[in-house]
Amino acid sequence: MDFLPADLAAYADVHTTSESDTLRRLNRDTHAHVLWPRMLSGHVQGRLLAFISQMVRPRRILEIGTYTGYSALCLAEGLTPDGRLITIDKNEELETMARQYWAESPYAHQIDLRVGNAPDVIKTLTDEVFDLVFIDADKENYALYYDMIFDHVRSGGFIMADNVLWSGKVIDPTQAGDPVTQAVMAFNQKIHDDPRVENILLPVRDGIMIARKR
Numbered sequence: 267m268d269f270l271p272a273d274l275a276a277y278a279d280v281h282t283t284s285e286s287d288t289l290r291r292l293n294r295d296t297h298a299h300v301l302w303p304r305m306l307s308g309h310v311q312g313r314l315l316a317f318i319s320q321m322v323r324p325r326r327i328l329e330i331g332t333y334t335g336y337s338a339l340c341l342a343e344g345l346t347p348d349g350r351l352i353t354i355d356k357n358e359e360l361e362t363m364a365r366q367y368w369a370e371s372p373y374a375h376q377i378d379l380r381v382g383n384a385p386d387v388i389k390t391l392t393d394e395v396f397d398l399v400f401i402d403a404d405k406e407n408y409a410l411y412y413d414m415i416f417d418h419v420r421s422g423g424f425i426m427a428d429n430v431l432w433s434g435k436v437i438d439p440t441q442a443g444d445p446v447t448q449a450v451m452a453f454n455q456k457i458h459d460d461p462r463v464e465n466i467l468l469p470v471r472d473g474i475m476i477a478r479k480r
């Protein structure tokens with residue numbers, strides 16, 4: 267489901283700073299050769315992630331859900347020179363493609379891919395303190411990921427989560443029996459009710475939740 271009429275979305279696209287050549291080819295290659303290319307953040311959302319990262323200037327970023335590595339490259343744009351982005355994905359088949367494009371960028375040495383099931387990998391990150399977290403994996407586990415990483419986010423740090431409008435299903439009463447929609451709705455309510463954060467549900471693309479830890 268597209269939230270903006272196609273011509274308005276195209277207008278926003280045209281009036282947004284272009285992707286780098288590497289990002290453009292990664293985007294095209296993903297659409298041509300990988301299943302579910304809609305999972306990739308894309309041009310406008312990618313620029314938003316890069317902007318947010320450039321504003322936060324994180325030293326440590328955690329991304330849950332690498333896919334072909336597009337959003338990792340966007341988020342890496344804001345890293346401090348000594349910064350590092352840890353990104354987790356259970357699909358090892360996409361690793362070669364992601365690494366191929368990361369290698370073309372100035373950030374390859376700052377991106378640390380951990381292949382595995384996210385809850386298991388997160389458990390190993392006990393010594394890390396994150397400035398920015400981007401949750402973009404299995405929706406049923408968003409709340410679990412939030413709980414697992416919360417104590418590892420510094421005060422003033424940001425936790426973002428993608429697809430929180432879930433193609434509009436979050437306001438569709440016919441989805442009352444759909445467990446994934448219910449999990450996304452419960453996650454949105456949980457963040458909104460959490461007194462430890464301030465939050466904004468940004469209706470960009472499929473919806474991005476942004477929470478700032480007080």
Ligand SMILES: C[S@@+](CC[C@H](N)C(=O)[O-])C[C@H]1O[C@@H](n2cnc3c(N)ncnc32)[C@H](O)[C@@H]1O
Binds near residue numbers: 357402
């Ligand atoms: C929406 S895609 C990520 C898109 C990427 N962040 C981007 O914007 O280009 C979701 C990814 O999460 C991964 N994933 C789903 N469940 C996972 C889990 N339990 N542990 C690790 N990765 C998982 C999938 O393999 C998939 O590549």
